[in-house]
Amino acid sequence: MRGRAMTSEPRVSRISPGDRRAGQLTPGMTREEAVSADGLWAGLVTTDAGATSGWHHHGAYETAIYVVDGVFLIQFGAGGSDAIEARGGDFLHVPRGVVHRETNPGAEPSHVVVxxxxxxxxxxxxxxxx
Structure with missing residues (x-):
């Protein structure tokens, strides 16, 4: 894990904005990886105003999302027929394997911690x- 000194005992680490790495690409969104450890991934995701991501899922991962700011619309379900809109302060849970996509219908970028x-x-x- 980045931001961690090589020692024999575990240490708390800080990951500053400049330390984050580009995460995996999905059209319409930018992922910045902050933590990648055994069984854990955390980062910041930005969706530009008016953008819609490609369809994707997170395999065997359970996903928790905290909306920092902006509007975050997640579509899922048969044919993408279900949708939930979240705003700053809201949490979302995406169960493992659920195919979904995100849209930002707002006028400003949305930022979420995942x-x-x-x-x-x-x-x-x-x-x-x-």
């Missing part, structure tokens, strides 16, 4: 929900 717990590839881009 934490995932699981294993395997954390992002799998797909054509759409069944």
């Amino acid at each position: 934490a995932r717990s699981g294993h395997g590839e954390p992002v799998k881009n797909v054509d759409g929900p069944a």
